Amino acid sequence: xxxxxxxxxxxxxxxxxxxxxxxxxxxxxxxxxxxxxxxxxxxxxxxxxxxxxxxxxxxxxxxxxxxxxxxxxxxxxxxxxxxxxxxxxxxxxxxxxxxxxxxxxxxxxxxxxxxxxxxxxxxxxxxxxx
Amino acid sequence: xxxxxxxxxxxxxxxxxxxxxxxxxxxxxxxxxxxxxxxxxxxxxxxxxxxxxxxxxxxxxxxxxxxxxxxxxxxxxxxxxxxxxxxxxxxxxxxxxxxxxxxxxxxxxxxxxxxxxxxxxxxxxxxxxx
Amino acid sequence: xxxxxxxxxxxxxxxxxxxxxxxxxxxxxxxxxxxxxxxxxxxxxxxxxxxxxxxxxxxxxxxxxxxxxxxxxxxxxxxxxxxxxxxxxxxxxxxxxxxxxxxxxxxxxxxxxxxxxxxxxxxxxxxxxx
Numbered sequence: 001x002x003x004x005x006x007x008x009x010x011x012x013x014x015x016x017x018x019x020x021x022x023x024x025x026x027x028x029x030x031x032x033x034x035x036x037x038x039x040x041x042x043x044x045x046x047x048x049x050x051x052x053x054x055x056x057x058x059x060x061x062x063x064x065x066x067x068x069x070x071x072x073x074x075x076x077x078x079x080x081x082x083x084x085x086x087x088x089x090x091x092x093x094x095x096x097x098x099x100x101x102x103x104x105x106x107x108x109x110x111x112x113x114x115x116x117x118x119x120x121x122x123x124x125x126x127x128x129x130x
Numbered sequence: 131x132x133x134x135x136x137x138x139x140x141x142x143x144x145x146x147x148x149x150x151x152x153x154x155x156x157x158x159x160x161x162x163x164x165x166x167x168x169x170x171x172x173x174x175x176x177x178x179x180x181x182x183x184x185x186x187x188x189x190x191x192x193x194x195x196x197x198x199x200x201x202x203x204x205x206x207x208x209x210x211x212x213x214x215x216x217x218x219x220x221x222x223x224x225x226x227x228x229x230x231x232x233x234x235x236x237x238x239x240x241x242x243x244x245x246x247x248x249x250x251x252x253x254x255x256x257x258x259x260x
Numbered sequence: 261x262x263x264x265x266x267x268x269x270x271x272x273x274x275x276x277x278x279x280x281x282x283x284x285x286x287x288x289x290x291x292x293x294x295x296x297x298x299x300x301x302x303x304x305x306x307x308x309x310x311x312x313x314x315x316x317x318x319x320x321x322x323x324x325x326x327x328x329x330x331x332x333x334x335x336x337x338x339x340x341x342x343x344x345x346x347x348x349x350x351x352x353x354x355x356x357x358x359x360x361x362x363x364x365x366x367x368x369x370x371x372x373x374x375x376x377x378x379x380x381x382x383x384x385x386x387x388x389x390x
Contacts, residue, residue: 005334005387007363018348019356020366024336026387027288028157031337034367074135076154077161077255081369085243088148096149103137106150107164107253109211112242112372113345123367125337127135127156158287204265206284207291207385215373218278226279233267236280237294237383239341242372257265257286 010067013060014038017115022064025128030068032124034081035060036115046117050087053120054094061122062098070126075104081121085110091120140197143190144168147245152194155258160198162254164211165190166245176247180217183250184224191252192228200256205234211241211251221250270327273320274298277375282324285388290328292384294341295320296375306377310347313380314354321382322358330386335364341371341381351380 007021013035016022023032037053038044040063045056062072082091088108104124114121137151143165146152153162167183168174170193175186192202212221218238234254244251267281273295276282283292297313298304300323305312322332342351348368364384374381 004390005336016363018352018366018368019359019363020338021363022365024365026336031365031385033337033365034369076135076156077163077253078150079367081367085245088245092148099149103146103149103151105152105154105161105163105253106148107209107211107251108148108245109164109239109251109369110241110243110245111370113370115345115348115368115370121367121369123337123365125161130134206265206286207293207383208280215375218375222278229279233276233279233281235282235284235291235293235383236278237339237341237381238278238375239294239369239381240371240373240375255291260264 008064008068010064012063012067013040014042023068025068028128030065030070030126030128032061032064034121034123036118036121044116050090050119051094053118054091057120057122058095058098061124065124065126069128072099073102074127075102076125076127077105078124080108081111082108083111083114083119138194138198140193142193142197143170144172153198155198158258160195160200160256160258162191162194164251164253166248166251174246180220180249181224183248184221187250187252188225188228191254195254195256199258202229203232204257205232206255206257207235208254210238212238213241213244213249215240268324268328270323272323272327273300274302283328285328288388290325290330290386290388292321292324294381294383296378296381304376310350310379311354313378314351317380317382318355318358321384325384325386329388332359333362334387335362336385336387337365338384340368342368343371343374343379345370
């Protein structure tokens with residue numbers, strides 16, 4: 001593999017559960033794979049409520065981005081897949097609490113279902129530190 | 131916030147309705163947030179037909195990209211979320227009319243629903259002018 | 261159109277079925293449009309089983325990326341849209357077989373349906389060769 005393409009692996013987020021890296025860093029950017037609300041140690045929490053799932057998925061996404069050398073204030077675009085658009089307001093509130101003054105570009109994409117019955121999944125593109 | 135990461139804000143598209151910027155510009159690219167068929171002044175039009183919704187969402191996406199210093203012929207990748215794949219032909223026709231000779235990379239992603247009951251949402255990655 | 265923005269066209273993947281390019285290359289990256297399981301000659305195979313559809317969609321995505329000057333080991337982020345999360349394990353297995361040691365960032369996004377009744381669509385961002 002070309003050395004400029006750097007797979008990211010961190011114990012601060014759950015290990016990839018399939019044929020993918022947690023993220024790939026390349027040319028000043030990091031592409032974070034879809035993060036589910038799985039505990040960093042791999043414990044699944046399919047019965048957690050939406051708020052807890054949202055917090056955990058956001059935390060995993062941020063942990064992977066940070067492991068690559070990025071930071072919350074260097075997020076560029078976040079894509080959020082949610083089951084049930086009625087969860088949009090709660091998601092937005094939790095996301096705002098966790099990101100604070102940082103407001104990356106974002107799309108929230110309703111989906112009919114997610115892996116393991118989860119209600120939220122998040123991927124992102126972020127800039128690495130200079 | 132790092133000065134190289136530039137949030138975009140323009141009155142030519144609806145203000146962000148949640149915790150996000152209309153777009154983020156960084157290193158020659160602009161990441162446009164998911165644009166719904168909301169009027170730039172914030173008026174919602176949930177009862178507009180699919181064609182009108184498509185025109186408005188495309189117009190908003192283009193307005194945000196242009197506010198960042200991009201242009202229709204500098205669009206790189208457009209992602210279109212639609213409710214009802216039967217709307218694909220109509221979407222494609224309107225999109226072709228509005229983009230003319232410009233043919234960015236594109237994915238059309240069917241979704242079960244969208245925020246406020248809308249039928250189409252569009253985000254994009256575009257290059258800034260040199 | 262700005263000469264730095266290069267539309268990709270290859271007979272090794274199906275021609276674009278709408279108002280888009282198979283891919284756009286720009287500044288060292290290629291943005292591959294959503295690839296369906298259509299034969300490169302344009303033959304539709306809506307009755308193919310999921311495994312065959314997955315192989316064909318992956319092959320098309322790789323063919324477009326390669327036509328732009330990229331390669332499997334230069335894939336950065338792959339987004340997979342599938343109908344039916346129960347197809348996740350089979351998709352992951354076929355994808356692993358075809359990509360081998362390469363593990364790009366990835367999101368698998370369940371959708372309610374896809375164009376022409378297909379079960380899988382794939383887009384990607386990849387790095388061009390140096």
